[in-house]
Amino acid sequence: MKRCSLAWLPIGISIVAAWAASGARADEFSWQLSGVTNRLEAGDFRRDSWAIDGTYYVKPIDDSAGPFELASFLHPTTRVSAAASQTESFSEIADDPTAFILNGAYVLPGEKWYFGANYAKTDLGEQVPPVTRSDAKGYGVLAGRYFGASTTLELALGRSEQSFESSLCTIAAPCPPGLAPYAVETTTDTVGLEVFHVRRFRSLTYSLQGGVSQAEAEFGISSPFPSLVPARQGSGPTLRVYSVAGELFPTNRLGVRLGFSRPDGEFAPDAESYDVGTTWFFKPRVAVQFTLSRMSRDDVPPGGIDHSDSAGIRFIGRL
Secondary structure, eight states, X not given: OHHHHHHHHHXXXXXXXXXXXXXXXXXXXXXXXXXXXXXXXXXXXXXXXXXXXXXXXXXXXXXXXXXXXXXXXXXXXXXXXXXXXXXXXXXXXXXXXXXXXXXXXXXXXXXXXXEEEEEEEEEOOSOOTTEEEEEEEEEEEEEEEEETTTEEEEEEEEEEEEEEEESBSSSSSBOXXXXXXXXXXXXXXXXXXXXXXXXXXXXXXXXXXXXXXXXXXXXXXXXXXXXXXXXXXXXXXXXXXXXXEEEEEEETTEEEEEEXXXXXXTTOOSEEEEEEEEEEXXXXXXXXXXXXXXXXXXXXXXXXXXXXXXXXXXXXEEO
């Protein structure tokens, strides 16, 4: 019952916010609130998640021209955002992990350059023995530039830190008194480059997006028994991800999106991801968004799970 209630919580909040937003001024908004619920399926495995977020725009945004969905892109202004999400735990006896994100971007006068930063923290709840500690956090910065009024180029740098600690020194016995526990520390640095372009062709508007990101991990393992520490520590394999997407807006209220991404690297999985989605503003301040995606792998053994599917619904309200 707890998971069902939490899964529907963002929908209820977003519906209330959407109705409130529907009475806002006709052409400008300063707030955007949304809630989303998602289900992932892979074979017999099911996993649900939800998220809520809110964004405040320092200068009210005029959406009277162009697709409603692209209003914040076509009229850039300084913004601050916060989000919270929860994912169903793998284990029934463990807490559902909850993530909190805070980010923002500052647009310089002239609306040509912008800079941003973000911070994320995951609360894993009470740990289940033999795990005594597990932490995850991340932070990053970005810089972007507008080329004209319809194209941006953005560079992002990020770092995530994960730590895991267990009271088990071996599989069969806990650590003797006075000895440090078994611990793993992982730091992942990422760099990404993305371009976004919007163009109008006769009565239609469309957007094109392309990006590449690269992640490199550093890890260290400590144990009271040196024989339990792997000989190879330090740098992990480099992983790159290439992505492209396009969205067509037959009207200012409706957008249809197609996306594709693929990892690359020496030890990268042989996988491809596809997604399709639609966003419909059935009122100028209220929208609903549906997304479907599939990740397919060609490197799994016979009888293994070679794909996963996810579906999500998001409600958006502006005021």
